[in-house]
Amino acid sequence: MTNSSPRPVALVTGASRGIGQAIAQRLAATHDLVLVARHADLLAAVARACEAAGATVQTLALDLRDGVAAAAALSGLQVDVLVNNAGVAVLKPFLDMTAEEWNRQVDVNVNALYHVTRAVLPGMVQRGRGHVCIIGSTAGRNTFVGGTCYTGTKHFVMGFAESLMLEVRDAGIGVSVITPGSVATELFPEGTNTAWMLEPENIADAVAFAVTAPPHMLVHRLEVRPLSPKRPRSSF
Template sequence: MPKPLIVITGASSGIGAATARLFSAEGHPLLLLARRLERLEALGLPDALCRKVDVTDRAAVEAAVREAEERYGPADLLVNNAGAMLLGRIADQPVDEWERMLDINVKGLLYATRAVLPAMVERGAGTIVNIGSVAGRKTFPNHAAYVGTKFAVHSMSENLREEVAATGVRVVTVAPGAVETELLSHTSDERIKSDYQAWKESAGGALDPDEVAAAIAYAYGRPRNVTVREIVLAATGQEA
């Protein structure tokens, strides 16, 4: 029996790419969304529809999901992984960095969710996994705007879970600590980047993205009448 479609945003690197590889190996068709099409195609995964889509473009997200569903059938899992981590202090961080994080981390998550949720509710089945963060549960220096977006992810996820629980749709938050991804490289303040890297090394390194992908697969693989509401994971040496 063919396996159902899985949609992954921010699939060109890090957690998204690791999750794509894992579910592809399990035989699922995929819709992979990211701004870097060449990175998606370089994954070389079978039955993977790769589309250059910025999650802040709601119409493009909707169109890609409809195209994939026409080819592979209804989306059974959405992994809302696309995100930006731009660290800085509220007093001097460029305001456009706040706006970019809010657009991607909050609005982009909502846009992708809307693209799959009504059909999931109608079918009475489906899973949405939102990638939160330990920074969606506690604060960190130089993280104020980013923390705000991740607290939003956690609260929206829980509220959505309450909304759809009776319909059979599952909502899961996966909240990693520091992960070896490209996220830090987008921060514009070199001192903050250096301090973050030193903090990560002092903890003995960060999580491998494959570990986060495995957590996503674990939650998705539970029986349909079981929702793992939240998974929080971090490198053992990460104290905070």
């Protein structure tokens, strides 16, 4: 993909729903988009909404656990902003967690982060500009029962992001990690009270703030929380 447009190009993973969908639609006003997720039909619906907001959109139906497929599809793309949003969570006690559930979280939350970033970062370095934004979690600095794997992967995100930032900042590349608290998405079981939680659009606003900061300024870590679990959003 060659960017002949004056608009910067943002690649968003996990863009078919939830936080990724909100990020895509938030950036559509200012960026052309490459949207990545597993389900082509869901991606197509998000793409239509983004095109209506003025973006040129390319969709890629990919399972990012497949490093070979990710490299083949993403290497060579001229991407100005990479938003590593794709993630999964299986929240249950360690002794109840299957090997498949463990490996799926590591593959999506950790290994896919490598596959995607490794594919597009060389182009950013070559051009001397770019921004890598990763959606982390407050679970990246705390723990909870049932989070042995999930919190482990989010702790990884924090270490990865800071190390990468130190490696590439002199090449003109910014690295940000957005760490939300509870967000009302499909992560939570049916019946969970989500009325007090952040909305996906709040995280999209945080991403937009980080990636549109002045070139000399880096928003490296940005934590976003619901104000209070005792007050629904509608009370404000």
